[in-house]
Amino acid sequence: MAGASTVRTVLHVTQTATIVSDRPANERIASLDVIRGVAVLGILLMNVVSFGLGTSAYFNIDAGGSDSSVDRGVGVLGEVFADQKFMAVFSLLFGAGIVLFHERAVAKGRNGVALSLWRNLLLLGIGLVHSALWDGDVLFVYALCAPAVIAARRLGDRTLIGLGVGAVMLSPLLALVAQASVGDGGAGLGEYWGVAGDINDEVGIWLLTDFFVRALGLMLIGIVLYRRGFLAGRLDRSLYRRTLLAGGAIGIVVAAAGQVWLAAADFDPDVAVVASIPNTIGTIPAGLAIVSVILLMIDRLGSMQARFAAVGRMALTNYLAQTVVGLVLFEVFLDVVPGRLALLGVVAAVWAAQLYWSSWWLARYRYGPVEWAWRAATYRTLPPIRR
Numbered sequence: 001m002a003g004a005s006t007v008r009t010v011l012h013v014t015q016t017a018t019i020v021s022d023r024p025a026n027e028r029i030a031s032l033d034v035i036r037g038v039a040v041l042g043i044l045l046m047n048v049v050s051f052g053l054g055t056s057a058y059f060n061i062d063a064g065g066s067d068s069s070v071d072r073g074v075g076v077l078g079e080v081f082a083d084q085k086f087m088a089v090f091s092l093l094f095g096a097g098i099v100l101f102h103e104r105a106v107a108k109g110r111n112g113v114a115l116s117l118w119r120n121l122l123l124l125g126i127g128l129v130h131s132a133l134w135d136g137d138v139l140f141v142y143a144l145c146a147p148a149v150i151a152a153r154r155l156g157d158r159t160l161i162g163l164g165v166g167a168v169m170l171s172p173l174l175a176l177v178a179q180a181s182v183g184d185g186g187a188g189l190g191e192y193w194g195v196a197g198d199i200n201d202e203v204g205i206w207l208l209t210d211f212f213v214r215a216l217g218l219m220l221i222g223i224v225l226y227r228r229g230f231l232a233g234r235l236d237r238s239l240y241r242r243t244l245l246a247g248g249a250i251g252i253v254v255a256a257a258g259q260v261w262l263a264a265a266d267f268d269p270d271v272a273v274v275a276s277i278p279n280t281i282g283t284i285p286a287g288l289a290i291v292s293v294i295l296l297m298i299d300r301l302g303s304m305q306a307r308f309a310a311v312g313r314m315a316l317t318n319y320l321a322q323t324v325v326g327l328v329l330f331e332v333f334l335d336v337v338p339g340r341l342a343l344l345g346v347v348a349a350v351w352a353a354q355l356y357w358s359s360w361w362l363a364r365y366r367y368g369p370v371e372w373a374w375r376a377a378t379y380r381t382l383p384p385i386r387r
Contacts, residue, residue, distance in 0.1 A: 029231075029232050031232050031294075032093060032100075032231060032232070032312070034294060034301075035093060035294050035295075036093050036313075037309055037310070037311035038294055041311060041355075042290075043086045043322075044350060044351070046058065046083050047136060048346055049078070050134075051134075052326070052334075052338050052346070055192070056192065057194070059192055059276075060192075061075035061076065061079065061262075062194075065343070068341075074340040074343075074344060079255065079279065083279060084279055084280065084286075086290070087214075088214070088284065088290075089287050091214070091215045091222065092221060092287060094222065095219030096222040096223060096225065098120075098150060098153070099226055101115075102150070102153065116146070117146070117150065120146035120147070122374060123142065124139075124143035126320075127140030127142070130323065134326075137323075139319075141215050144212070145212065145216045149216070149220065149223070153223060157224045157228070160223055161220075164216075164218065164224075164284075165217065166217070167213045167217030167220070168217035168218065169280075170213045171213050171214060172281065174205065175210075178202045178206035179272070180202075181202035181203065187200075188203055189203060193272045195269060214283065230291075231291065240292040241292070241296065243288050244289050247284075247287075248289035248293075250282055250285040251284075253282070255278060255282045258276065258278035258279045261278070304355075306359060307355045307358065310362045311354055313362060313367075313368065313371070314358050314367075316370045317369055317370040317371060326346075363387075364387060365385050366383070366384065366386070366387060372385050
């Protein structure tokens with residue numbers, strides 16, 4: 001039922017929208033920067049759990065950092081409103097970004113496919129370095145998904161939506177298989193759930209595939225949302241309001257149902273994997289709702305709009321910087337296990353720093369430091385960085 005509602009939500013958005021075709025190829029779409037900025041900041045809400053509490057606590061609220069009712073409440077809210085949601089938004093934008101990059105490359109007389117493949121091969125290298133530091137990296141996954149997105153860019157909207165939703169829904173099917181493989185006492189879950197032993201093959205395959213299919217599926221949907229002008233914020237505000245209400249209701253209700261299921265089972269390993277299914281089902285509508293609320297509020301942000309856009313223009317630099325700060329803070333300076341409420345304090349401090357320093361940097365330089373290096377390697381030249 002929820003899966004069908006997800007498909008109807010996406011189809012409603014795309015059928016109501018109008019294709020935008022009068023945009024100059026080299027025009028920067030400000031709304032994409034703002035959405036990307038919010039997404040990269042929002043991703044930290046969950047990544048900080050991995051930095052401070054470890055892998056098990058990331059997936060299992062009961063595994064660490066939840067000694068008080070307040071901490072447990074913070075964990076539940078994070079699962080319902082943040083887990084998978086901001087990554088979903090980032091994936092939508094990545095799919096849109098691949099098409100946008102291709103368009104601009106072609107407009108400049110370049111081979112868009114070859115240049116995009118080279119660009120994402122470089123991203124793969126960045127991801128490999130990042131994953132060597134922290135196993136929660138997504139750049140590696142994104143880079144591997146990129147060729148499929150490039151190949152699919154000419155498909156029709158309905159085909160892309162069908163493939164996108166189908167890819168995301170593959171994860172719940174594999175979750176059922178993985179759960180069936182779990183033995184007594186959670187045997188086979190290992191670090192995923194914080195129990196003794198190793199992760200078995202079925203759970204490991206589900207975890208790996210889950211990252212890929214969710215990312216790829218949302219990227220394909222992102223292509224459609226870009227084509228239709230939805231991500232540019234150029235459509236009727238009533239469409240964004242309806243998407244916010246429908247997507248938010250579906251996403252929050254089903255994600256909350258998963259947490260109720262876990263709590264009712266007292267976080268029993270017998271439901272450890274399958275209880276993630278509601279959250280995954282709600283990822284697409286929740287992602288659309290987050291994009292909608294950002295676009296509805298974008299003109300009311302005042303000076304903060306430029307700050308969020310600056311964070312978005314330096315998304316790669318800021319994403320990597322979050323990892324560096326998290327690893328240094330929790331593995332070098334702190335020797336205590338923080339509570340989940342304390343982790344929110346860390347998030348707030350990093351948000352404030354990145355909102356400030358991104359604007360400061362871009363007032364003096366054209367690109368973020370990592371973005372400049374990525375651009376230089378992509379075009380095999382040294383673009384001017386100072387303004």
